[in-house]
Amino acid sequence: MKLLGILGSVGLLLGVMLGAFAAHGLRGHLSEQMQIVFETGVRYQMYHSFAVLIAAVLVQRNQNFFLAGIFYAIGIALFSFSLYILALTGIRWLGxxxxxxxxxxxxxxxxxxxxxxxxxxxxKT
Structure with a gap:
């Protein structure tokens, strides 16, 4: 499905960009703990962006795959982005x-x- 393909692709693109930002732009500006928090967000975003793409391919077989992809995308927004904001701002309640x-x-x-x-x-698909 096109929506899931777009979400997965954008997730991967942003994941690479944020990973590069973490490696080259944030080192020395965050505590070691907050650097790890940020990188954890990137890692889970990458894993689950691939999962969104897998769901996009499989959705022709069963609608549960579409819902899986949507929940993965929601998870990225809530999990990864809360970690990014936490690492960058120190706002603890985001945890x-x-x-x-x-x-x-x-x-x-x-x-x-x-x-x-x-x-x-x-x-056959």
Whole structure:
């Protein structure tokens, strides 16, 4: 599906850009702990942007794959971006949002599993 393809591609593009920013622009400007927090956001954004792309390819087989991709995208917004803002600003209460992103990732993974369980393995895409 086009929407998921766009979301996954933009997620990967931003992930590479933010990773480069973390490696070259933030070193020495953040504490070691906040650098790790930022890089964790980048890592999970990259993993789940690939998951969004996988869901985009699989959505033709089962609508659960579409929902999985949407939950992955929501997870990126909540998990990764709360970590970016936390690392850059030090606003601690943003850490309370991060687990909601993790929950969104887990829902996405569960929907991916359901999609595979409900899909006929012989169906051609």
């Amino acid at each position: 309370a949002i991060t687990p909601l992103g993790g929950l969104s990732f887990m829902i996405g993974h569960a929907l991916l599993l359901i999609g595979f369980l409900r899909t006929d393995g012989n169906k």
